[in-house]
Amino acid sequence: MNTIREILGKLSTMGKSGPVLDEPQRFLLLAIVIGIFSGLVVVCFHISIELLNWITIHSLAPGAKYLTPLWPALGGVAAYLLVFFVVPTARGTGVNYTKTAVYASDGYIPFRSVLGKFATSTLSIGTGNPMGPEDPALQMGAGIASLLGRIFHLTREHMRLIAPIGAAAGIGAAFNTPIAAVLFVMEEVMSAWNAGVLGSIVLSSVSAVVVSRWFLGDEVLYQVPEIEVGDYSELLLYAAIGAVGGWLSALFCRYSIMLRGRILKLRERRRLWLPAVAGLAVGIVGTYAPETLGAGYQVIDGALHDRFAWNLLLVLGLLKLLSTALCFGCGTPGGLFAPTLFVGAMLGGGLAGLAQLVWPLSTSSVAAYVLVGIGVFFAGVFRAPMTSVFMVFELSASYVVILPVMIANTIAILVSRRMEHDSVFQMAAYQDGLDLPSIEDRRETPALNVEDAMQRTRELVVSDRISVAEALKTIESSDADALLVEVRYGQWRWIGKRELLRAKENGDEDSSLHKAMKMWPVVRTYPDLPLDQALRKLAIYPALPVTSRVNPSFLLGTLTLADVHRAYGITRQEPKAETSSVGPSSG
Amino acid sequence: MAKRYICLVCRNEIAHPNAECPYCKARSVIAEGASPRILGMVFGVMAAVFAVTGFYAKSFKAERSTRGQHHFGVAQELLAEGNHANAIKEYRNALSYAKEEPDYRLGLARALFEDERYAETENHLVDLRSQDPTSGILNYLLAQLAARQGRLDEAVSYYRTAIHGRWEGDTEDRRLNLRLELVDLLETSGRDEQLAAELIALAEIMPDDRGIQHKLGALMLRTQLYDRASSLFQTLLEANPRDHEALLGRGEAEFQLGNYITARTQYNRAKLVQDDDATNERIALCNRIIELDPTRRGISLRERFRRSRVLIERARAATLTCQNPSGAAFVGPLVALPANLASALENADQALSGRPGRATDESVEANTLIAEELWNQASPLCEASSPPDPPLVHVMAKLSR
Numbered sequence: 001m002n003t004i005r006e007i008l009g010k011l012s013t014m015g016k017s018g019p020v021l022d023e024p025q026r027f028l029l030l031a032i033v034i035g036i037f038s039g040l041v042v043v044c045f046h047i048s049i050e051l052l053n054w055i056t057i058h059s060l061a062p063g064a065k066y067l068t069p070l071w072p073a074l075g076g077v078a079a080y081l082l083v084f085f086v087v088p089t090a091r092g093t094g095v096n097y098t099k100t101a102v103y104a105s106d107g108y109i110p111f112r113s114v115l116g117k118f119a120t121s122t123l124s125i126g127t128g129n130p131m132g133p134e135d136p137a138l139q140m141g142a143g144i145a146s147l148l149g150r151i152f153h154l155t156r157e158h159m160r161l162i163a164p165i166g167a168a169a170g171i172g173a174a175f176n177t178p179i180a181a182v183l184f185v186m187e188e189v190m191s192a193w194n195a196g197v198l199g200s201i202v203l204s205s206v207s208a209v210v211v212s213r214w215f216l217g218d219e220v221l222y223q224v225p226e227i228e229v230g231d232y233s234e235l236l237l238y239a240a241i242g243a244v245g246g247w248l249s250a251l252f253c254r255y256s257i258m259l260r261g262r263i264l265k266l267r268e269r270r271r272l273w274l275p276a277v278a279g280l281a282v283g284i285v286g287t288y289a290p291e292t293l294g295a296g297y298q299v300i301d302g303a304l305h306d307r308f309a310w311n312l313l314l315v316l317g318l319l320k321l322l323s324t325a326l327c328f329g330c331g332t333p334g335g336l337f338a339p340t341l342f343v344g345a346m347l348g349g350g351l352a353g354l355a356q357l358v359w360p361l362s363t364s365s366v367a368a369y370v371l372v373g374i375g376v377f378f379a380g381v382f383r384a385p386m387t388s389v390f391m392v393f394e395l396s397a398s399y400v401v402i403l404p405v406m407i408a409n410t411i412a413i414l415v416s417r418r419m420e421h422d423s424v425f426q427m428a429a430y431q432d433g434l435d436l437p438s439i440e441d442r443r444e445t446p447a448l449n450v451e452d453a454m455q456r457t458r459e460l461v462v463s464d465r466i467s468v469a470e471a472l473k474t475i476e477s478s479d480a481d482a483l484l485v486e487v488r489y490g491q492w493r494w495i496g497k498r499e500l501l502r503a504k505e506n507g508d509e510d511s512s513l514h515k516a517m518k519m520w521p522v523v524r525t526y527p528d529l530p531l532d533q534a535l536r537k538l539a540i541y542p543a544l545p546v547t548s549r550v551n552p553s554f555l556l557g558t559l560t561l562a563d564v565h566r567a568y569g570i571t572r573q574e575p576k577a578e579t580s581s582v583g584p585s586s587g
Numbered sequence: 588m589a590k591r592y593i594c595l596v597c598r599n600e601i602a603h604p605n606a607e608c609p610y611c612k613a614r615s616v617i618a619e620g621a622s623p624r625i626l627g628m629v630f631g632v633m634a635a636v637f638a639v640t641g642f643y644a645k646s647f648k649a650e651r652s653t654r655g656q657h658h659f660g661v662a663q664e665l666l667a668e669g670n671h672a673n674a675i676k677e678y679r680n681a682l683s684y685a686k687e688e689p690d691y692r693l694g695l696a697r698a699l700f701e702d703e704r705y706a707e708t709e710n711h712l713v714d715l716r717s718q719d720p721t722s723g724i725l726n727y728l729l730a731q732l733a734a735r736q737g738r739l740d741e742a743v744s745y746y747r748t749a750i751h752g753r754w755e756g757d758t759e760d761r762r763l764n765l766r767l768e769l770v771d772l773l774e775t776s777g778r779d780e781q782l783a784a785e786l787i788a789l790a791e792i793m794p795d796d797r798g799i800q801h802k803l804g805a806l807m808l809r810t811q812l813y814d815r816a817s818s819l820f821q822t823l824l825e826a827n828p829r830d831h832e833a834l835l836g837r838g839e840a841e842f843q844l845g846n847y848i849t850a851r852t853q854y855n856r857a858k859l860v861q862d863d864d865a866t867n868e869r870i871a872l873c874n875r876i877i878e879l880d881p882t883r884r885g886i887s888l889r890e891r892f893r894r895s896r897v898l899i900e901r902a903r904a905a906t907l908t909c910q911n912p913s914g915a916a917f918v919g920p921l922v923a924l925p926a927n928l929a930s931a932l933e934n935a936d937q938a939l940s941g942r943p944g945r946a947t948d949e950s951v952e953a954n955t956l957i958a959e960e961l962w963n964q965a966s967p968l969c970e971a972s973s974p975p976d977p978p979l980v981h982v983m984a985k986l987s988r
Binding site: 033036037040041043044047050051054148151152215216217218223225226298301302304305306307365366367 | 625629633636637639640641643644647650651654679682683686687692706707710711713714717
């Protein structure tokens with residue numbers, strides 16, 4: 001017992017004698033714990049959705065199919081009522097909720113939202129609403145991580161990182177694709193490639209997937225048949241699918257967000273019944289096309305196995321697109337991940353069938369087009385290019401289709417972005433009054449480096465053999481308050497104007513610097529370093545020598561605070577004439 | 588071990604959460620880490636959630652399995668009744684409960700195959716085969732599918748993998764049936780070389796069924812496996828000496844091997860069992876060949892000499908017939924004979940002109956060679972027309988062997 005206490009103690013913190021697990025290690029351990037918890041919750045979530053689906057849609061007798069519309073309507077309204085009266089924190093998309101937690105509330109996600117998301121999404125998806133479980137799972141994972149972070153009293157900086165770790169675990173367990181989960185969180189939730197947290201995200205995602213497979217088996221969502229890609233002329237077809245998919249995804253984003261915006265303008269009480277209306281519409285469609293109900297993984301599996309004719313695929317895709325947009329707009333709980341894949345698969349398969357009728361050259365198996373379609377629509381809606389490529393790779397376990405997927409996805413993103421600048425999550429965030437960062441925004445405003453600010457002259461550099469008078473002359477001819485001196489190979493010192501003046505007063509005017517003055521060591525910086533890093537050094541040193549990384553005595557330039565200001569576009573206010581008063585001008 | 592309190596500014600550890608940092612004098616202190624009690628609690632909760640999830644998942648799987656099996660059972664019945672469309676629906680329902688269940692997917696593939704939805708069938712079968720490449724049943728179904736779609740090379744390959752694949756239950760019978768199916772496929776597609784190879788393999792594991800043996804014997808005759816056909820029919824005759832089909836078969840095999848006397852014997856026996864024109868014609872042909880054959884054992888040197896001269900005469904006559912199939916009715920210049928053929932014809936004329944010499948082994952040999960040379964040179968000319976003298980054709984074939 002004592003031994004266990006001791007181990008737990010060592011795990012929990014560092015002993016006086018030194019760390020057993022240092023902070024990063026403990027963080028990694030916590031990532032595994034988060035992964036396990038998230039995996040367990042997502043397994044229960046998955047089972048609950050399935051069970052509810054059996055009880056409702058599947059239990060209808062063949063003669064009672066006309067009752068189908070009732071279930072999504074009831075499920076939708078019940079879920080929405082829960083959100084409205086019991087768990088308002090379960091409202092909205094999980095991605096934006098998690099992102100808000102990361103960027104606005106120090107990683108805080110109330111555990112109530114986990115329970116709420118679980119219950120509302122189960123009610124909605126289990127009764128046949130055409131939404132997916134991945135986005136709620138993502139939020140649940142993030143919520144669990146946040147709770148554990150609070151229990152473990154993590155620092156604020158770690159708390160901010162903990163939510164994405166849980167998010168990766170949630171989505172990994174829900175979709176059974178650990179790599180895609182990691183990339184999705186990096187692209188959509190973190191909106192940045194943060195190497196520091198990558199290890200933890202991978203660990204949590206993998207441990208969640210292991211737990212999920214432990215309980216639910218190794219079943220992948222789709223059985224992807226063997227894929228062969230025909231000759232390279234087909235790449236034109238894939239490019240065409242990319243263009244059509246990109247166009248359609250932009251339309252989907254535009255009109256579903258437009259509908260959502262109109263509905264958000266209604267009074268809240270009036271919005272209560274809209275999920276029921278959406279569910280009823282979905283159910284009516286589902287009576288004639290049951291494939292459009294629920295997440296639709298089996299239908300994607302069917303498309304991969306050439307089950308449907310091309311025209312039926314296109315019809316199913318269109319119906320799913322409309323019903324998803326309707327449900328999303330009306331606020332029916334659930335995610336867009338699965339419906340996006342569904343629409344993409346139907347689009348890819350349908351266009352492949354059409355191509356086989358008219359394309360004069362050979363074409364690949366339908367499965368290849370279905371997979372490309374999945375990637376294309378996903379990339380167009382979420383603007384997550386890496387995720388879209390690796391997801392297809394993880395699903396198919398084949399490199400064969402990667403080239404077509406990359407080409408088609410790139411085109412889809414370009415087309416979609418040209419039509420709609422933002423992804424569906426960003427648009428929803430703006431609609432909700434949130435200003436959350438996106439990876440695209442960050443790409444557009446790159447961070448400044450030292451090379452963007454440094455002066456490529458030797459104006460501030462002097463030899464330690466020159467006299468104090470010469471040094472004073474040099475410093476007075478520039479705006480700087482200090483000079484840089486190279487004393488030995490790669491060893492730099494600085495001297496201030498004040499010290500030079502004092503040396504002059506002491507009568508050392510003609511003495512050389514190295515004899516007359518005490519010079520202070522200064523660290524080097526390099527042109528590729530972020531300006532932020534250099535700025536921290538400038539808090540200590542008045543100027544920095546910018547040298548080559550391979551030859552520290554080879555000076556490339558100098559950097560001062562004024563240079564940094566200039567690089568950021570901050571112009572220094574010149575002091576006014578002595579007569580002018582300090583402070584706000586009157587009048 | 589208690590919680591650790593850390594200064595947010597300088598990251599040094601301090602004694603109390605409310606204390607001022609002794610290093611940087613800041614008051615921004617947070618607690619980091621968790622007490623063993625909390626850690627223990629977390630792991631305890633994890634164990635509890637694990638147990639609850641395990642129970643939940645187990646119940647779910649059991650229910651899923653029951654539902655899947657129910658649909659699978661219904662589907663099997665529907666498939667047996669030939670109600671393919673509904674069987675497919677039920678198989679799909681079964682699969683919706685257990686995607687990875689190979690039996691369900693196999694059943695679906697079978698139903699789709701019966702419903703002639705070949706593209707989807709193939710996808711499922713290829714999928715399943717990628718997980719179990721040596722499965723006999725999967726390769727067999729793929730073979731059937733490929734055969735039905737006219738992809739014969741693939742079909743043969745799948746059949747062969749299925750024959751050597753893994754089967755449950757009565758393995759040998761299955762392999763034999765597959766070989767027979769493959770033989771049928773090769774026969775109907777006219778791939779005699781592959782058929783011969785398959786028949787040789789089959790001969791090693793000859794089934795007991797006499798019907799099959801008859802069929803295989805006939806196929807061996809077709810693929811020119813005369814030795815094997817003869818011994819197969821001999822085996823059949825040992826069990827039933829009055830087996831008309833086997834008698835005819837053995838007769839034909841021996842005839843093709845050039846054993847015309849044995850062939851005649853078999854035909855005569857067959858005639859005793861069932862007299863028909865075809866058998867009588869075959870016997871007559873055997874007789875004419877035997878009477879013409881100069882190499883037949885037991886005949887006198889004089890007779891051999893006579894026959895060798897007859898052979899030259901008939902070879903000459905056949906050549907002239909080939910040169911002018913219309914005979915006397917033909918008016919106009921005849922086709923010019925190639926130099927070699929003209930020379931062989933001249934040799935034949937010389938051998939036949941004047942009085943026949945003495946009957947010696949050398950003269951018989953020389954005559955036979957002249958006849959053979961003439962026949963060989965004339966054969967390209969005679970290729971277009973049907974053989975003018977069947978006994979001559981057989982004797983010449985025998986001589987060339």
